[in-house]
Amino acid sequence: MMQLIRGFKDILPDEIHLWQHIELTARKLFENFGFTEIRPPLLEKTDLFKRSIGEDTDIVEKEMYTFADRKGDSVTLRPEATASVVRSYIQHKMYAQDPVRKLYTIGPMFRRERPQKGRYRQFYQINAEVFGIESPLIDAQLIFMLVKLFENLSVSDMATHINSLGCPECRPGFKKALTEYLLPKKESLCENCKNRIDRNPLRVLDCKVPSCREALEAPPEITSYLCRECSLHFDKVQTVLSDHGVSYKVDKQLVRGLDYYTRTTFEIQTTSLGAQSAIAGGGRYDGLVEALGGPPQPAIGFAIGFDRLVEISTLKSEDIATKGIAKRPDVFLVPLGDECTAMAGKWAGELSLAGIRTEIDFSGRSLKSLMKRADRLNARHVLIVGENELNQEAAVLRNMKTREQTEIPFDSLVESIKKQIQHQ
Ligand code: HAM
Numbered sequence: 001m002m003q004l005i006r007g008f009k010d011i012l013p014d015e016i017h018l019w020q021h022i023e024l025t026a027r028k029l030f031e032n033f034g035f036t037e038i039r040p041p042l043l044e045k046t047d048l049f050k051r052s053i054g055e056d057t058d059i060v061e062k063e064m065y066t067f068a069d070r071k072g073d074s075v076t077l078r079p080e081a082t083a084s085v086v087r088s089y090i091q092h093k094m095y096a097q098d099p100v101r102k103l104y105t106i107g108p109m110f111r112r113e114r115p116q117k118g119r120y121r122q123f124y125q126i127n128a129e130v131f132g133i134e135s136p137l138i139d140a141q142l143i144f145m146l147v148k149l150f151e152n153l154s155v156s157d158m159a160t161h162i163n164s165l166g167c168p169e170c171r172p173g174f175k176k177a178l179t180e181y182l183l184p185k186k187e188s189l190c191e192n193c194k195n196r197i198d199r200n201p202l203r204v205l206d207c208k209v210p211s212c213r214e215a216l217e218a219p220p221e222i223t224s225y226l227c228r229e230c231s232l233h234f235d236k237v238q239t240v241l242s243d244h245g246v247s248y249k250v251d252k253q254l255v256r257g258l259d260y261y262t263r264t265t266f267e268i269q270t271t272s273l274g275a276q277s278a279i280a281g282g283g284r285y286d287g288l289v290e291a292l293g294g295p296p297q298p299a300i301g302f303a304i305g306f307d308r309l310v311e312i313s314t315l316k317s318e319d320i321a322t323k324g325i326a327k328r329p330d331v332f333l334v335p336l337g338d339e340c341t342a343m344a345g346k347w348a349g350e351l352s353l354a355g356i357r358t359e360i361d362f363s364g365r366s367l368k369s370l371m372k373r374a375d376r377l378n379a380r381h382v383l384i385v386g387e388n389e390l391n392q393e394a395a396v397l398r399n400m401k402t403r404e405q406t407e408i409p410f411d412s413l414v415e416s417i418k419k420q421i422q423h424q
Contacts, residue, residue: 007112012257016220017311017320023106024153026126026304035102035128035144042108046074052288054259056200058208063111063193069299076220077110080258081127082285082301083292089131090294097152099132099297106306117306120274126309129291129301136233139264139284139300140240144211146268146280146302147246154269154314158279161251162241162266163222164234165202166378169286170227175201177220188215205255222253237264258284272312279312280304330421331397332379333360334370336386347413354414356421381421384410 003011011019017147027037046066048335053059065077078084084224088094094101105127113119124240130138143160166174177222178201186194190209197204204212205219213421226234241248248266256265265283282302289297331351341362348360359377361370367384374382385395397420408416 005121007115009120009122010380015310018040018313018315019306021315021320022153022306022309022313023126026149027078028085028105029149029152029382030102030104030128033102033141035104036106038088038103039107040078040081040088040105042078042110043075044078044087046076048083048087049076049079052086052258052260052292053080054203056196056203057257057259058192058206059063059111060328063113065110065112077118078285079111080109081105081107081125081303082129082258082288083258085127085129085301086292086294086299090289090292095289096297099295101131102128103131104128115186116160118273118305118311124306125303126306127301129299131299132297133300134286136236136264137239137240138261139233140244142282142300142302143237143241143266144244144246145246146282147302149304150268150279150309153309154202155309155312155316156314157270157272157312159269160248161254161269162237162248162264163251164226164230164263165255165261165265165283166222166226166230167262169231170225170284171222174220174222174225177225178202178205181219185215188212200259202255203257203259205253206257219253222255223250223252233263246305247423252308256281256283260288260291262286262412266302267310268304270308270312270418273308276305278305279308283323316333327360328357328378328380330357330379331359331372331381331383332377333358334367334374334382334384335360336367336384339380340385340387340390344383347383349366350414351417354418356414356417383417 004240028237028399049064050060059079064079066074069075089101107124108122109125110122112121115121128142130142142226147160165171179197181206182197182201183399189204189212190207193204193207193212254265254267261283263284263286267278268280269277269278278301284300286298287298333344333348335341341364344360348358351358359379361373379400382398382400383395384398389395393410397406397408397417406420
């Protein structure tokens, strides 16, 4: 039997209602906040991710699905969406008329991590990115929108962690202090971190290897090194979050796993998922548009781990299905005999096009077995057409709840069914 690849999974029809409900809720909310959708491709040049996420990160060093295409060019299945959205913003000169753009994208990402609960090799993210706004008010508004989305989805076990990573002005001072702190501990660190001390010491703070975690008792805190501008920015984010009624925790250890961040970073964490506690993460990346060849433009965004959100959701797919987000058939057509089946097949098309959710059975089985199937599908109505109905040129519509039956003349079938359905 063929099996799927380790770390990959099928999202099955039984689960899909919850996925669709979350997606729909996010789309509606984001669009009300002024976002529009963008759909970049899943495959990009490898260089895009190296230059944006950073060469010394876990993602680029160990986790990307990178391969040479048939011409030998190095391409990569996207491990995240921000780099692609930035590339697109620059490539299509989206900044030209009005640099402010609010974009969202939903889709699969690929990272070759060790699979475990809440961690997959193909996983889905819901991303939101804002370009062209320097003000800390947007940082707070974005976090507010994210928290409200989770609230709308009945996520209760969550905590908002925020930090500031400073800017090219003040980060070097912090890096120096961190390197000095790490050097005496070098021997206790993993091989990757030993190499990272000089090149990118911030990544050591983010390393998940237990020996590295233990070695770091009380590392220097970035917030003590922020320049005046970054400090004011961070203070303002906090004041506005409080004004919005968002509770948050300043988490000085929060460095995030990607190199492009500047200033505000944040994560929404849960205790429901064991080791994989982050259900969303993001931050500012004010230097990335320019670093990838665009004009200097500030930017900020986040990504939600869609799979993790589904896993911790207290909403159940079946409940959503019965609440009508995923609809059961309005009409299940039960034709008896070849002639009726051919005729009903045509009606099924017409009913579907008229906006009525229609299902039909072509099997030619008995009335009894087709009625059983109607029950299994939880159909609201059944339309029966057999020899008698053919003679009288009227089918029988049965309401499956009240058991009430109505005659539906063939010559006004769609209209009559529509009327009956709207009545109930
Ligand atoms: P990230 O923290 O790497 O950030 O990923 C965001 C979220 O994706 C995580 O919090 C987690 O919920 C989910 N996630 C990550 N890896 C996996 C995995 N292997 N399996 C399941 N879920 C996973 C980013 O990707 C940034 N691009 C976020 C961002 C957008 N920053 C600015 N704009």
